[in-house]
Amino acid sequence: MPLxxxxxxxxxxxxSDLSVDPATLDLAAIEEIRSHDALAIHRGxxxxxxxxxxxxxxxxxVRIYRADTGDAPLPVVVYFHGGxxxxxxxxxxxxxxxDLALRTGAxxxxxxxxxAPEHPFPAAADDAWTVVRDIFARPAFYQSNGSVAxxxxxxxxxxxxxxxxxxxxxxxxxxxxxxxYPVVDLxxxxxxxxxxAKGYGLDAEEMAWFARxxxxxxxxxxxxxxxxxxxxxxxxxxxxxVTAEYDVLRDEGERYARRLxxxxxxxxxRRFDGAVHSFFxxxxxxxxxxxxxxxxxxxxxxxx
Numbered sequence: 001m002p003l004x005x006x007x008x009x010x011x012x013x014x015x016s017d018l019s020v021d022p023a024t025l026d027l028a029a030i031e032e033i034r035s036h037d038a039l040a041i042h043r044g045x046x047x048x049x050x051x052x053x054x055x056x057x058x059x060x061x062v063r064i065y066r067a068d069t070g071d072a073p074l075p076v077v078v079y080f081h082g083g084x085x086x087x088x089x090x091x092x093x094x095x096x097x098x099d100l101a102l103r104t105g106a107x108x109x110x111x112x113x114x115x116a117p118e119h120p121f122p123a124a125a126d127d128a129w130t131v132v133r134d135i136f137a138r139p140a141f142y143q144s145n146g147s148v149a150x151x152x153x154x155x156x157x158x159x160x161x162x163x164x165x166x167x168x169x170x171x172x173x174x175x176x177x178x179x180x181y182p183v184v185d186l187x188x189x190x191x192x193x194x195x196x197a198k199g200y201g202l203d204a205e206e207m208a209w210f211a212r213x214x215x216x217x218x219x220x221x222x223x224x225x226x227x228x229x230x231x232x233x234x235x236x237x238x239x240x241x242v243t244a245e246y247d248v249l250r251d252e253g254e255r256y257a258r259r260l261x262x263x264x265x266x267x268x269x270r271r272f273d274g275a276v277h278s279f280f281x282x283x284x285x286x287x288x289x290x291x292x293x294x295x296x297x298x299x300x301x302x303x304x
Contacts, residue, residue, distance in 0.1 A: 003246060004274030006286050011276065015199045022209035027117065030086060034115075037092050042284030044095035047102060054090075055141075057134040060127045061112035063090045064142065065101035073145035075106040075175070075304035076135055078128075078163075082154030082281065084210030085116045085124050096281055100151070103297035106304060107143055109135065113159065120216035125224045128159040129166045136172050147304045149176040149237075151296070153280050154202075154249070155210070157182025161227040161256070164237050174237035176303035178296050180280050181242060181249045182256065185228040186211050186220035190251035200246045202277040207248055228256050233263035240268050240299040242292055244275035270295060 003011070018025075018033075025033075037043075051066035068074060079100060081093040090097070090112040097110040113127035132150065135142050152160030157179040164177040188208060197204040215225055223230040241257040243250045250271070260267035272279065272288050283289035 001245060001273035003276070004286070004288065006288075007246065007274060007276045007279070010285055011199065011201060014201070016203045016206060017201050017278065018203075018206050022206055025209075030117070034087055034089075039282060039285075040092075042282045043093070044099055044283045046095055047098045049098055049101060052098070057109075057111075057131040060130050061090065062131060063094070063097060063110045063112070065097045065108040065110065066143065067101045067105065071143065073139070073143055075104075075147040075149070076142055076144045077104055077106045077108050077300060077304075078132055078135065078148065078150045078160075079108055079110045080113065080128055080150070080152035080156030080159040080163075081110070082152070082156045082278070083115075084207070085155045085214035086210055087115070088156075093281065099283075099293065100297070103293055104300045104304070106149075106300065109142060116214040117216070121214050121218050122224055124155075124159055124214065125162050128163045132163045132167060132174075133170070133172070147175045149174060149178065149300055149304055151178040151180070151300070152182065153180035154277070155183055155214075156180075157253075158184060158225075158227065162224050164239075165223065165227065165230055165233075167237070168235050176240065176300060177237045178240045178300065179242070179253065179256065180292070180296070181244050181247055181277055182253050183207075183249060184256045185226045185252045186215060187226070188248075190255075192251040193248045196246055196248050196250075200248070200276055202248055204248050228252060228259065233260055233265060236260060236263070236265045238266040238303060240296060241270070242280065242296065243269070243271045244277055244279055245271055245273050246275065247277040249277065268299065
């Protein structure tokens with residue numbers, strides 16, 4: 001499919017996500033980018049909810065959202081934001097957390113995991129797993145009914161996928177995993193990496209820079225970095241995988257969905273034609289964001 005007109009217009013203004021040569025980014029420059037969200041007005045409204053509170057899950061900051069006015073236990077969706085493990089925060093993704101709580105009817109726990117390069121691998125993965133484990137250990141604290149799903153986009157999709165297999169190995173049953181254009185293989189050698197290497201938002205060079213900041217010399221084949229390399233996927237939580245057609249991460253996400261299915265895991269894949277990376281978190285720019293969120297919410301409601 002051709003680029004969606006909204007994607008084409010966005011790329012005319014922002015052909016790359018960072019808009020700078022990654023090689024020029026020292027820690028001061030990274031902190032400057034973190035402090036100013038140029039796309040804030042496109043992330044959606046800050047809808048009022050009956051409950052929004054900041055808490056700690058074994059020391060990891062989380063923000064808890066609930067759209068239901070009661071106090072009965074509900075399913076929980078653990079949300080991991082994107083940003084290449086370097087950028088993003090609960091605050092930057094506040095609109096998404098609110099919207100997901102409204103659409104799913106679940107308690108949404110948004111995780112403020114540690115960022116690279118100050119906190120390289122496995123810090124973010126450790127924080128993600130800590131929160132998932134804590135929700136199972138303290139259901140009353142989160143108003144959980146015991147049904148728990150994970151959801152993440154981009155680097156957050158990586159963390160969700162890793163937490164899903166860690167939960168399986170720990171004997172904790174996740175109801176579902178939603179992986180939105182996830183990073184699942186640091187080999188970065190797929191056809192989509194070559195086809196969309198430059199000029200489609202997330203450049204291949206930028207993604208390689210993000211990986212270096214986080215991996216920090218670790219083995220890229222480690223399944224905590226590249227869950228596609230997990231030897232055994234049987235018994236993982238049922239999955240929904242969302243990809244964008246014009247995205248370097250497209251092929252690895254779709255390979256992951258196929259590997260899950262081949263291992264007997266119920267897995268549904270949906271590619272959004274004409275879309276570019278990050279469309280899911282920018283409903284003010286892309287109509288497909290609302291379509292994808294409706295789809296994800298429906299899948300989560302069915303699973304939870």
